Amino acid sequence: MPKEGARSPINGQPVPEGRQFVTGDSRAKEAQKKSTQAKKERADLRKMAMAWLEADIGKDKNGEPITGAQMMIRVAAKELSKGNPRFWELMRDTAGFKPVDKVVLAEVEQSVIDEVESMVYGK
Secondary structure, three states, rough: OOOOOEEEOOOEEEOOOOOOOOOOOOHHHHHHHHHHHHHHHHHHHHHHHHHHOOEEEEEOOOOEEHHHHHHHHHHHHHHHHHHHHHHHHHHHOOOOOOOOOOOOOOOOOHHHHHHHHHHHOOO
């Protein structure tokens, strides 16, 4: 059970206590239906996006068929050459160089945090 007034270290929101629903709560079934529907809709969108990326959607200047993925990269490269910073991220991630975001949650005493900060910041 979280401490009274405990807050999430990620978003600062209060940490919920106990279960959201108790056994027999009619809201639980409705929430489950909505959750299942939302997951299905996201899966359908992913399938549609993948189908578009894999499909031949037109022809390039030379008359060769071009897929959605190839078109996406060409448009991104054009925007990138104009200096649009959002496309740097898209190209990096598509090329497989996306940095990994890792969050580690642990209860650490303030003295340990102070010691690490002093080593890092040279205090």
